Amino acid sequence: MKAALRRPYLGRTTMTNTPPIRPNLQPLEMPPLAWDDEHRAASLAQVYAFAETLARETIGWYFKKKSWPKRFSRLLRFAAIALVALGGLDPVLKASGFGICDLIPPLAGAPVCEADWGYLAFALAGAAILFDRFFGVSTGWMRSVTTALAIQRRLRAFQLEWNTLAAKLSTPPSAGEVAVALDAVHRFTESVMAEVQRETEAWVSEFRSNLAELQRRTEDELVNARPGSIHVHVTNPGEADPDTGIT
Numbered sequence: 001m002k003a004a005l006r007r008p009y010l011g012r013t014t015m016t017n018t019p020p021i022r023p024n025l026q027p028l029e030m031p032p033l034a035w036d037d038e039h040r041a042a043s044l045a046q047v048y049a050f051a052e053t054l055a056r057e058t059i060g061w062y063f064k065k066k067s068w069p070k071r072f073s074r075l076l077r078f079a080a081i082a083l084v085a086l087g088g089l090d091p092v093l094k095a096s097g098f099g100i101c102d103l104i105p106p107l108a109g110a111p112v113c114e115a116d117w118g119y120l121a122f123a124l125a126g127a128a129i130l131f132d133r134f135f136g137v138s139t140g141w142m143r144s145v146t147t148a149l150a151i152q153r154r155l156r157a158f159q160l161e162w163n164t165l166a167a168k169l170s171t172p173p174s175a176g177e178v179a180v181a182l183d184a185v186h187r188f189t190e191s192v193m194a195e196v197q198r199e200t201e202a203w204v205s206e207f208r209s210n211l212a213e214l215q216r217r218t219e220d221e222l223v224n225a226r227p228g229s230i231h232v233h234v235t236n237p238g239e240a241d242p243d244t245g246i247t
Contacts, residue, residue, distance in 0.1 A: 066144035090118030
């Protein structure tokens with residue numbers, strides 16, 4: 001009976017048997033269980049397998065989720081660094097009589113090369129950083145990795161606790177021993193879902209904050225772009241040069 005309880009852990013000691021990753025996190029269905037003396041150990045083994053599968057699917061989902069944001073984040077950061085370097089290099093090259101367009105022979109001497117490419121490079125670098133910030137690319141993959149590692153740590157602790165409980169079981173397990181084992185499963189699954197909820201709340205908070213800041217910046221730009229006029233009061237217009245056009 002004890003072997004039946006321990007078997008799910010002893011046969012799956014690594015993350016190589018991670019279940020297939022679903023597109024979204026979905027609740028798992030608990031299998032039908034029997035708690036008579038003959039089936040208690042087998043039912044406990046099924047409960048353990050349920051809890052372990054829940055954790056493994058969640059870990060795998062977060063590791064898969066972080067893949068493209070991680071690559072995109074690195075691309076944006078590399079682009080920002082390269083553009084800042086290019087923007088700083090532009091005035092140095094112009095001072096030496098050698099423009100950026102001279103690096104591309106077909107464009108050498110073209111009118112477009114007279115533009116201030118340094119300012120454009122700085123603007124594009126800033127745009128890359130803002131894109132990363134407002135869309136949460138870097139913070140998103142960091143949250144995914146942190147959450148996956150936290151659940152992984154909880155899974156390892158649960159596996160050790162479960163084996164400790166299994167080593168103390170009588171044959172067949174008593175009702176009290178079953179209650180202790182089920183309580184361990186309950187605490188573990190609740191801790192997994194707490195990590196998921198924490199990550200989701202962090203995402204919602206960041207999204208709201210970025211949305212509010214984007215709205216504020218947009219409103220500021222609209223205010224700055226409005227046409228305006230300057231009223232100047234001249235105390236001695238008679239002494240002004242007639243060519244100034246004061247009316």
